[in-house]
Amino acid sequence: MSEQTHLAANIVEEPGEPHTRRFFLAAAGAAGLCYAAALAYPIYRYLASPEEMALSATAVTEVTLKDAQKLPLASVLMFKFGPSPAMLIHHEDGRWVSLSAVCTHLGCTVQYEPQADRIHCACHGGVYNPYTGANVSGPPPKPLTLYKVAVNDAGVEVSRA
Amino acid sequence: MTSKTISTTVYDWVDERLGLSELAAFARHKTVPVHAQSFWYYWGGISLFLFLVQCFTGVLLLVYYRPGVEAYESVRQITFVMHFGWLIRSAHAWSANLMIFSILVHMFSVFFMKAYRKPREFGWLSGMALLGLASVFGFSGYLLPMDELSYFATKVGLQIPMAIPLIGPAIANMLRGGPEVSEFTVQRFFALHVVVLPAIFLPLLAFHLWLVQRHGNAVPPSEEAKPAGERKSIPFMPNFLRKDLAMWLISLNILALLASVFPWALGKQADSLVPAPAGIHPEWYFMSPFEMLKLLGAVLPGEIGEIAGILLFTLGIVLWILIPFYDVGKESGQRARAAHYFGLLAVFALLTTTVIGYWTIR
Numbered sequence: 001m002s003e004q005t006h007l008a009a010n011i012v013e014e015p016g017e018p019h020t021r022r023f024f025l026a027a028a029g030a031a032g033l034c035y036a037a038a039l040a041y042p043i044y045r046y047l048a049s050p051e052e053m054a055l056s057a058t059a060v061t062e063v064t065l066k067d068a069q070k071l072p073l074a075s076v077l078m079f080k081f082g083p084s085p086a087m088l089i090h091h092e093d094g095r096w097v098s099l100s101a102v103c104t105h106l107g108c109t110v111q112y113e114p115q116a117d118r119i120h121c122a123c124h125g126g127v128y129n130p131y132t133g134a135n136v137s138g139p140p141p142k143p144l145t146l147y148k149v150a151v152n153d154a155g156v157e158v159s160r161a
Numbered sequence: 162m163t164s165k166t167i168s169t170t171v172y173d174w175v176d177e178r179l180g181l182s183e184l185a186a187f188a189r190h191k192t193v194p195v196h197a198q199s200f201w202y203y204w205g206g207i208s209l210f211l212f213l214v215q216c217f218t219g220v221l222l223l224v225y226y227r228p229g230v231e232a233y234e235s236v237r238q239i240t241f242v243m244h245f246g247w248l249i250r251s252a253h254a255w256s257a258n259l260m261i262f263s264i265l266v267h268m269f270s271v272f273f274m275k276a277y278r279k280p281r282e283f284g285w286l287s288g289m290a291l292l293g294l295a296s297v298f299g300f301s302g303y304l305l306p307m308d309e310l311s312y313f314a315t316k317v318g319l320q321i322p323m324a325i326p327l328i329g330p331a332i333a334n335m336l337r338g339g340p341e342v343s344e345f346t347v348q349r350f351f352a353l354h355v356v357v358l359p360a361i362f363l364p365l366l367a368f369h370l371w372l373v374q375r376h377g378n379a380v381p382p383s384e385e386a387k388p389a390g391e392r393k394s395i396p397f398m399p400n401f402l403r404k405d406l407a408m409w410l411i412s413l414n415i416l417a418l419l420a421s422v423f424p425w426a427l428g429k430q431a432d433s434l435v436p437a438p439a440g441i442h443p444e445w446y447f448m449s450p451f452e453m454l455k456l457l458g459a460v461l462p463g464e465i466g467e468i469a470g471i472l473l474f475t476l477g478i479v480l481w482i483l484i485p486f487y488d489v490g491k492e493s494g495q496r497a498r499a500a501h502y503f504g505l506l507a508v509f510a511l512l513t514t515t516v517i518g519y520w521t522i523r
Contacts, residue, residue: 042245046221049243 057082061160068156074114081158085109086147087119088156089130098158099133100145110144119144191377191397196384201270202401203408204263205373210409211260212366214416215298218253219355228351230344232307233430240427251420257299259416261446264292272504275488275497276379282485284376287369289482294362299444301354307347312431313441315350316342321454324467341433382497442522449511450474452518481507 060082068088071077077088078101085101089112099119103110108123112130119128126138133144150157176182193202225243227235239246268288271277277285304315319342322332338345384392395401429435443451457470480503488500 042248043221045244046246046249047224049246052244 054083063158064155065158066155069151069153071156076112076114078109079158081147086158087112088149088158091130095131096149096151096156097131098147098149098156099128099130100147102144103140104135104142104144105138105140188398189396191374192394193378193397193401194380194384195393195395196380198270198274198381198384201266201274202378203405204267204270206405207408207412208260208263208267209366209370210412211256211263211416214256214413215253215260216359218249218256221249222253223355226305226351228305229348232305232344232347232351236306236308236427247424248420251423251425252416254425255420255423256416257302258445259412259419261295261299263412264295265446268292269504269508271379272484273501274379274381275500276381277485278379278489279485281372281376281379284369284372285485286482287365287372291362291365291369294358294365296446298354298358298362299446301350301358303444304342304347304350305354306427307431308428309431309435309438310428310441312342312433313437314443315346317441318443318447321471324464324471326468342431440522442518445515445519448518449514452514452521453510456514456517477507 063079063081063086065077065079065088068077071088071090073090073094074092075090077090079086079088081100087099087101087110089097089099091097092114101109103121103123103126105121105124105126108121110119110121110126110128113120117130118136119130119133120126121128121138121140124139126140127136128134128140128144129136133146135141135143146161148159148161150159172181193199222239225235225239225246226232236250239250241247271285271288300315300318304311319333319337322336323329325332334340336346336349337343338349380392428438442448453474454467454470457473458466460466461469484500484503488496490497
């Protein structure tokens with residue numbers, strides 16, 4: 001391949017010249033690329049900053065919700081688990097359940113409906129089981145992530161299962 | 162089909178609809194004069210390049226900047242939290258200053274080469290308007306971080322329209338959004354800086370550049386005196402363009418060096434209850450008018466001095482803007498010489514008052 005181009009170049013250029021010319025063009029191209037990369041890198045990192053902050057927030061494994069033990073029966077507390085919304089449900093039978101509140105279909109925030117005893121997503125009508133997070137009907141392809149719950153006198157601790 | 166015939170077909174298709182070959186023919190025939198003063202031709206291009214840098218870095222800052230009450234906090238975040246935010250902000254601030262500087266160099270080179278003469282009067286006028294807008298860009302942008310310095314600089318700057326009789330206070334209040342510099346001021350300066358000014362600046366810039374294409378580069382009178390055969394020129398494409406782009410690259414390198422080695426500082430958050438910091442002064446490009454007003458205020462104390470200062474300054478600017486209409490002759494006669502001396506006087510006055518201004522801060 002390189003021999004071919006060499007031959008082809010020899011036809012139009014003076015002998016000996018194509019090497020230096022080709023080397024110069026390659027070097028200039030490489031320097032130009034380095035220059036462009038040196039400009040693009042800080043801009044990329046600048047624009048990606050919130051994403052990186054969110055990534056470090058995803059590393060959160062435990063959230064303490066102060067005074068959440070006082071949550072009445074059949075009600076919900078919305079909170080942020082790392083960067084994403086999550087819900088703590090105190091069921092009518094006294095059970096505590098904590099789930100991710102991000103619909104697995106297209107990412108809307110879902111809603112706990114105590115009277116219907118379900119979790120509903122208003123965007124496309126997805127329905128989840130409020131005890132297990134299982135996707136019951138509608139478009140959601142996966143269940144909601146279930147978190148571990150520990151209730152004490154000071155509050156409620158939610159952690160990754 | 163080989164790749165060559167494909168690209169020819171695509172080119173022909175686009176050319177038929179957009180007339181690319183006419184543009185190419187125009188570019189081929191465009192030439193740029195070559196003479197001892199050719200160096201000054203680059204400064205318009207450098208100003209244009211720095212303006213493009215301003216647009217680009219400005220949009221990047223816009224990604225995180227929040228005007229109003231949170232202005233300072235958001236600039237603090239850009240500077241200290243976001244990766245390379247300090248660099249983007251520093252580049253924007255440095256490039257703003259370099260742009261004003263290169264516009265000034267461009268203006269004075271046009272002035273001394275007498276490039277404002279017929280048929281280039283509109284080029285001069287639009288250029289002056291662009292310089293005026295650039296300084297309003299500078300003034301409005303300076304407030305946006307809402308740190309101590311920008312707060313007091315804006316407070317002082319807006320005292321100048323206050324001195325205009327009758328309508329002064331109304332104008333100042335309108336600009337400030339109230340009797341004091343506050344979050345309302347930041348919010349409206351922001352609207353001015355990123356929407357209103359670009360909306361006026363861009364079409365005016367297009368007009369200015371179109372005029373340059375239409376009339377070509379002006380040559381200084383010494384060159385014009387030579388017979389046509391002795392004047393030299395080079396093709397714009399690619400010879401001058403290559404040099405122009407090399408100048409852009411040099412400008413970018415200087416900018417990168419300044420922005421990274423001398424990062425733009427962010428002061429303490431503005432607080433109207435904290436006394437103004439010692440040594441506070443306007444940006445260098447406002448130093449001269451500021452100092453002139455101060456000097457005149459010393460000669461003529463009180464309101465009279467302020468009004469006289471503003472009148473004198475306005476008169477000077479009007480005379481400067483109207484130069485193409487009273488220095489019209491092609492030959493270097495009495496008027497041409499007078500205009501030349503006026504230019505020298507302006508440079509002298511700007512430089513001395515700026516030096517005095519910086520000298521007296523210390």
